[in-house]
Every structure is written in C-alpha cells, then in structure tokens.
Amino acid sequence: MARASRRKMFKFGAAAAGGALVAASTRVASAAVPAAPAGPLDDAWGHSLGAGVDDRPYGQPSKYEKDAIRRYVPWLAQSPQADASFTPLQDQPGIITANGYFFERYHAGRISVDPAKWELMIMGLVKTPLLLKLEDLKRFPSVSRIHFLECPANGATEWPAAQLNSIQYTHGLIACAEWTGVKLSTLLNEVGVKPEGKWLLAEGGDGSHLTRSIPLEKAMDDCIVAWGQNGEALRPEQGYPVRLIVPGWQGNQMVKWLRRLEIGTSPWYTHEETASYTELLPNGTALGFTWVAEAKSVISFPCPEKPLTGGPGFYEVRGFAWTGRGKIKAVDVSFDGGVNYTRAALQEPVLDKCMTRFTIPWHWDGKPAMIQSRAIDETGYVQPTIVEARAVMGTAAVYLNNAIQTWNVLADGSVNNVQLG
Amino acid sequence: MFSSAKLFASAAFGTVALGTLAVSAVAVAAPVPAAEPLGYYAIGMTPDAAQIAQWSIAIKPDGSNLPPGSGTVDAGATVYGAECAMCHGTFGEGVDAYPKLVGGVGALKTQKLKTVGSYWPYAPIVYDYINRAMPFYAPRSLSNDQVYAITAYILNLNGIVPDNFVADAKSLAAVKMPNRDGFNFKDPRPLTHDVACMAHCADPKALTVTSDASKSGITPRTTGPVDTMQGTPTK
Numbered sequence: 006m007a008r009a010s011r012r013k014m015f016k017f018g019a020a021a022a023g024g025a026l027v028a029a030s031t032r033v034a035s036a037a038v039p040a041a042p043a044g045p046l047d048d049a050w051g052h053s054l055g056a057g058v059d060d061r062p063y064g065q066p067s068k069y070e071k072d073a074i075r076r077y078v079p080w081l082a083q084s085p086q087a088d089a090s091f092t093p094l095q096d097q098p099g100i101i102t103a104n105g106y107f108f109e110r111y112h113a114g115r116i117s118v119d120p121a122k123w124e125l126m127i128m129g130l131v132k133t134p135l136l137l138k139l140e141d142l143k144r145f146p147s148v149s150r151i152h153f154l155e156c157p158a159n160g161a162t163e164w165p166a167a168q169l170n171s172i173q174y175t176h177g178l179i180a181c182a183e184w185t186g187v188k189l190s191t192l193l194n195e196v197g198v199k200p201e202g203k204w205l206l207a208e209g210g211d212g213s214h215l216t217r218s219i220p221l222e223k224a225m226d227d228c229i230v231a232w233g234q235n236g237e238a239l240r241p242e243q244g245y246p247v248r249l250i251v252p253g254w255q256g257n258q259m260v261k262w263l264r265r266l267e268i269g270t271s272p273w274y275t276h277e278e279t280a281s282y283t284e285l286l287p288n289g290t291a292l293g294f295t296w297v298a299e300a301k302s303v304i305s306f307p308c309p310e311k312p313l314t315g316g317p318g319f320y321e322v323r324g325f326a327w328t329g330r331g332k333i334k335a336v337d338v339s340f341d342g343g344v345n346y347t348r349a350a351l352q353e354p355v356l357d358k359c360m361t362r363f364t365i366p367w368h369w370d371g372k373p374a375m376i377q378s379r380a381i382d383e384t385g386y387v388q389p390t391i392v393e394a395r396a397v398m399g400t401a402a403v404y405l406n407n408a409i410q411t412w413n414v415l416a417d418g419s420v421n422n423v424q425l426g
Numbered sequence: 427m428f429s430s431a432k433l434f435a436s437a438a439f440g441t442v443a444l445g446t447l448a449v450s451a452v453a454v455a456a457p458v459p460a461a462e463p464l465g466y467y468a469i470g471m472t473p474d475a476a477q478i479a480q481w482s483i484a485i486k487p488d489g490s491n492l493p494p495g496s497g498t499v500d501a502g503a504t505v506y507g508a509e510c511a512m513c514h515g516t517f518g519e520g521v522d523a524y525p526k527l528v529g530g531v532g533a534l535k536t537q538k539l540k541t542v543g544s545y546w547p548y549a550p551i552v553y554d555y556i557n558r559a560m561p562f563y564a565p566r567s568l569s570n571d572q573v574y575a576i577t578a579y580i581l582n583l584n585g586i587v588p589d590n591f592v593a594d595a596k597s598l599a600a601v602k603m604p605n606r607d608g609f610n611f612k613d614p615r616p617l618t619h620d621v622a623c624m625a626h627c628a629d630p631k632a633l634t635v636t637s638d639a640s641k642s643g644i645t646p647r648t649t650g651p652v653d654t655m656q657g658t659p660t661k
Contacts, residue, residue, distance in 0.1 A: 076646065077646075078646055079646060080523075080644075082523065083513075083522060083523035083524045083525070084524075084562070086562075087562070112559070113559065113562065113565060126473065126477075126478070126481045128473070128478050128481065128482065132464055133464065133465060133472055134472060134473050134478055135470050135471075135472065135473070136470055136471050136472070136473040136477065137469070137470040138470070141469045141470040142470075144467070144469050145467060145469065166636070166637035166639075166642070167637040167638055167639040167642070168637075168639050168642045168644060168645075169639055169642070169644065169645045170639035170640045170642070170645040171639075171645055171646075174645065174646070175639075191462060194462045194463070194464070194466070195462060195464070195465060195466060195467055195469075196464070197464035197465075206484055208484065212559065212562070212565035212566075213558070213559045213565070214483070214558035214559055214565065214566070215559075216484060216558070264481075265481055267482075267484060269486075271486070272611075273484055273485075273486055273487075273554075274486070274487050274547065274548055274551060275484075275551065275554065275555075276546075276551060276554070276555040276559070279545075279546060279547050279548065279551060279609065280540070280542075280545060280546050280551075280555070283609060285534060285538060285540060285545075287535070288535060289534040289535030289536075289608070290534075290608050290609070290610060291534075291545075291605075291608055291609045291610070292609075292610055292613070292614070293609045293610065293611040294611045294612070294613055295613050295615065296613065297613070297615070299615060299616060309639075309640075335622070337622060337624065341630065342628070342630070342633045343627055343628050343633075344626065344627055344628050344629075344630045344633070345624065345625050345626065345627065346622070346623070346624045346625070346627065347624075348624075375633075379622070381622050386616050387618075387620035387621060387622050388620075389618040389620055393618050393620070394617075394618065397617045397618065398617075401538050405615075413635070413638070421638055421639060421640040422638075422639035422640070423635045423637065423638045423639065424635070424636050424637045425633050425634065425635060425636060426633075426634055426635075426636035
C-alpha cells in the first residue's frame with residue numbers, strides 16, 4: 006500500500022470514530038471510501054505506536070490481568086513468613102501454572118540465596134560423600150518433567166463446612182510446572198548408597214531448615230533435584246536455586262532451597278512429619294507419612310470468581326484433575342449435585358502425576374444447577390464426596406481433603422461454594 | 427528406471443546416515459550405563475569428615491547425633507524469656523496465632539490441641555527443631571547449651587520432666603513423651619473405595635445444602651491486589 010493511502014486511513018479512522026458500525030472487513034477492503042465508519046479494529050491501540058523491545062527486558066502480563074494474582078487469607082497464619090498464598094486457578098487456562106501464579110508456602114519466609122555460594126552436601130550412608138556447587142550439579146545428565154505440586158492442606162478450610170466462596174482459596178494450594186534438573190537417582194548412584202541405607206533426608210537452607218524423610222525406593226524412582234521451572238530458573242518462591250521434586254507426594258516434601266541430602270537406616274521423624282503435616286483423627290490418634298496426594302478434581306469454570314455472565318446458552322465447563330498415584334483415567338461431571346454424571350473429555354497431554362485438564366459442553370437452561378467434577382485415576386480410585394471423606398477424617402481435619410467440590414450455579418449466573426448432605 | 431534409481435539413492439543415503447550415527451555415538455556421546463556406577467561422572471568435591479560434621483545437624487528420635495552440652499530448666503526459663511516468650515508466651519500459652527507449646531496433654535481426642543506436650547512424640551526432635559528453626563526471627567543463633575536449656579524448660583512446663591531436670595544427649599533420649607505411641611506411620615489410604623456411578627447415584631429429593639460459603643462472610647475479597655476482609659472466622 007502506498008504511503009499516501011495509509012495516511013488517508015489514519016485520518017479516516019480518527020474522523021469516523023463516532024460513526025455507525027459496519028463490519029471491519031468491509032472498511033479495510035474499501036479504506037478510501039469516506040463513508041465507512043469506525044469499528045473494533047480502530048480502537049486506540051491501532052492508532053498509535055506500541056512499546057519497543059527496550060521497554061520490558063523481562064516480560065509481564067497485560068495490565069488488564071492485574072486481578073490474576075496470588076492471594077492469601079489474612080487470618081490463616083501467625084505471620085506472612087509462615088503462611089501460604091493461593092494459586093489463582095480461576096485464571097489458569099492450561100495445565101501449566103505461570104511462575105507468578107504459583108502458590109507459596111513458607112516456613113521462614115522467602116529467602117534470597119546467592120547461587121555462587123550455594124552448595125549441596127550428600128552424606129550419610131554413602132560410599133563417597135559429595136559436595137556440589139551449582140555449576141557442578143548442572144553438569145550431570147538432566148531431565149524435564151511436568152508435575153503438579155500440592156500442599157496437603159489444600160482444602161483445609163472446607164473440612165468443617167463450605168467456608169470460603171472462592172476456588173482460589175478452596176483449591177489454590179496446587180500448581181503444576183515443568184521442572185528441569187538431575188534425577189536424584191543419578192546423584193545417589195554417583196555417591197553409592199550403602200546396603201543398609203534405606204531412607205533419605207532432604208534439608209532446606211532457609212531459616213526453617215525444613216527436613217523430610219523419604220524412603221529410598223521413592224528417591225531412586227522419579228525424584229528430581231531441580232533448578233529449572235517453566236522455561237526459567239527456579240523462582241525464589243520455589244526454592245531458588247535448587248529444590249527437590251518428589252512427584253505426586255506432599256508439597257512440603259519437595260524441599261526448597263535444598264542444601265543437604267543424607268542417607269540413613271530409618272526415618273528421622275522430623276518436626277515436619279510428626280508435629281506438622283500429620284493428621285489428628287477423631288479417635289485421638291494421628292496419621293503420619295501420608296505422602297501421596299490422592300486423586301482430586303475441581304471445575305475452574307464456572308466458579309465463584311468466574312460466574313456465567315452471558316445468560317442462558319452454551320458454555321464449556323472446564324477444570325483440572327490430578328493424582329499422585331499416576332495418571333488421571335477419567336473425569337465425570339454432574340450438573341445435578343451428584344445424582345447423574347457425564348464423562349468429560351480429557352485434554353492432552355495426560356501425564357503422570359500432573360494436572361490434567363478436562364472439558365465438557367453445557368447448554369445452560371438458566372436454571373439453578375449444582376455442578377461437580379469427580380476424578381478417577383489409573384488405579385481405579387474414585388474421588389469421594391465430602392460426606393464420605395468426613396466419615397473417615399472428621400470435621401476438624403486439616404489435611405488430605407480431596408473431596409468432590411460442589412458449585413451452586415444460581416439463576417443469575419453467579420456461583421457459590423456449597424456442600425451437600 | 428527412475429524408480430529404481432531413486433530406490434538406490436535412498437538406500438545409499440540410509441547407509442551413510444547410519445554410518446554417521448555410529449561414528450558420533452562413539453566419538454561424542456559415550457553411552458551411559460543404565461545405572462551409573464559409583465563416581466562415574468567424577469563431578470564436585472569429596473568433603474572431609476570435619477566438613478560433614480558441620481553440616482550434620484539432624485537428630486533422630488533415639489537421640490543419635492545430639493551434640494555435647496547441657497541445659498537446666500532454670501537456665502531455660504531465662505533464655506526462653508528472652509528468645510521465645512514474645513511469640514509463644516511466658517508459659518508456652520502462645521501469643522496471638524503463634525503456636526501454643528503447652529497444654530492438652532492426654533486430651534487429643536477431645537481438645538484437639540497439638541502442643542509439644544500433647545502431640546510431639548520424641549523429645550530429641552524438640553531439640554532438633556529448636557536448633558534448626560528457632561527463634562523464628564533468627565534461626566541457628568542459639569548455642570547448644572541454650573537449645574538444651576529451652577528444651578528442658580518446655581518439657582518442664584508440660585509436666586514431662588521435673589524442675590531439676592538437666593537436658594543433654596543422654597537425658598533427652600530417655601524422656602518418654604506422652605504421645606509417643608499416638609502416631610500411625612503406615613498410610614492406610616485409600617480410605618474410600620467408591621465405584622464411579624453414572625446415573626441415579628443419589629436420591630435427588632434427599633439432597634440438601636448443608637453449608638453455603640456465600641453466607642459464611644469470611645471470604646477475603648478477591649477483586650484486586652488490595653484484598654479486604656468480609657469478616658473473621660468463628661473458631
């Protein structure tokens with residue numbers, strides 16, 4: 006197109022800004038015709054020069070996405086440094102959680118580790134102890150795997166009753182990322198675990214120096230000593246420069262700011278696996294070593310934060326399912342509070358110990374509806390109702406809530422978190 | 427004629443490609459054994475015993491690896507008052523939402539109060555935790571004697587050890603915590619065994635809403651970065 010005619014288009018666009026609407030394609034095809042009115046292609050962003058490559062050396066989301074952020078519950082913990090923030094699942098389109106969305110759980114705040122000073126000690130019942138610097142660790146053969154990471158307290162507020170009217174707060178202690186690092190088995194083979202070595206202790210370098218015991222079979226199976234997260238270095242929130250990934254197991258076992266691995270004969274029964282992260286049952290005894298995250302799912306659209314805004318008609322119901330026991334086999338969705346279920350479509354990829362996306366079409370008739378999703382994993386395990394889960398765990402439980410979530414869709418399209426009995 | 431020439435060309439190309447692969451496998455990417463033998467990569471350094479000792483802070487329930495040193499209940503009261511009481515309360519009662527350290531002993535079934543006295547199964551792990559994580563604002567700042575003393579004081583507040591107790595590697599290992607046998611460390615899950623019913627799974631007339639979070643009034647507002655409270659929970 007000649008320069009003169011392009012200038013004409015600019016002038017035309019400004020002049021016609023208040024004009025009647027016709028199809029944008031018509032206007033583009035006959036740009037020289039002055040009668041053509043403004044349309045959606047002539048908004049302000051199309052009349053001006055955008056920012057250059059020198060503007061944002063590290064990218065950031067659109068300013069219009071300012072509400073898609075982590076949030077925390079102010080009354081949940083004693084201090085923001087010993088608290089959790091929640092992933093905005095309502096804003097997560099696919100199975101990968103954006104690094105800025107990824108929920109936080111701190112026991113002594115987010116620290117800033119100098120990678121030049123970072124070291125990993127591997128010791129205990131090994132033939133040759135090893136001290137690695139970050140550049141040493143990165144020389145070992147590496148893998149990249151996509152795995153979810155869930156806090157066992159995800160859904161804790163919902164044990165007594167439906168309390169928080171928000172998917173972010175009821176389900177946001179989960180996230181999913183591609184992790185890159187060295188398989189733990191590679192490092193353990195390098196140091197040579199002695200025959201009597203049956204357990205691994207992983208220790209963090211933050212002020213909590215958090216420790217968890219992991220049986221050697223799991224350590225040698227699929228654990229990763231990770232430095233990469235979704236296309237960049239591990240975020241400080243996730244343990245920069247190195248964290249442990251223990252696929253499918255409790256989030257707190259995936260020790261952040263990892264600084265030490267020790268091999269021993271038996272578990273250490275640390276604070277984080279006795280005083281914390283154990284479940285006190287109604288009979289007064291406690292469950293420990295509940296490592297695996299059981300199958301769970303939730304509908305992320307619609308949800309309390311994302312109501313139905315277009316009136317009756319077609320919607321795609323969307324959500325996430327995951328299991329620490331392998332792959333998700335199926336997800337069923339109910340629109341009538343669990344009386345009848347319809348099988349949803351699983352969206353690829355369906356990966357091991359990974360968030361899996363499901364969708365199901367819905368022609369909403371505008372009437373109130375109780376919508377639920379129910380995950381089934383490859384072991385055949387079926388996600389329970391809250392009534393079933395509570396029969397075992399009681400109403401004062403904190404951890405291990407993997408119950409089916411009910412969203413109550415009202416006639417005006419708004420959505421509330423309810424529990425059915 | 428043309429087709430057979432083409433065929434021949436492809437076959438020749440295939441041979442060349444295979445040859446290249448074979449060469450590069452030897453020259454560039456030495457095959458890695460399925461399980462790498464000890465020291466295969468020879469990366470990093472081997473620490474000596476003194477270095478390892480500096481890193482080795484993990485204690486076991488039997489008291490193994492507890493360091494030299496000791497502390498009395500009285501000494502613990504002083505250190506605790508200076509380092510711990512601002513969060514945990516002078517007598518372990520807890521300030522605001524900071525953890526209570528005392529109380530609920532023998533009443534886990536009814537009170538559900540998880541304290542050092544009522545819940546923690548092993549006294550050496552009390553030492554381990556204080557030593558690695560406390561005080562909250564300055565972890566790893568206490569001496570061994572101070573950690574022993576605080577441990578003695580907290581155990582004494584809970585009525586687990588007498589006023590003249592001296593905590594050290596031997597005495598802590600001998601303490602039997604009230605809830606030592608209260609844990610099941612064999613995961614019994616899965617705890618539910620449903621089948622995936624698809625139709626008429628529940629009586630629609632019997633379904634009732636037992637709770638509705640829109641009426642709880644405790645959801646933080648989620649409209650923007652500055653979230654404000656709708657209320658506070660009733661505990």
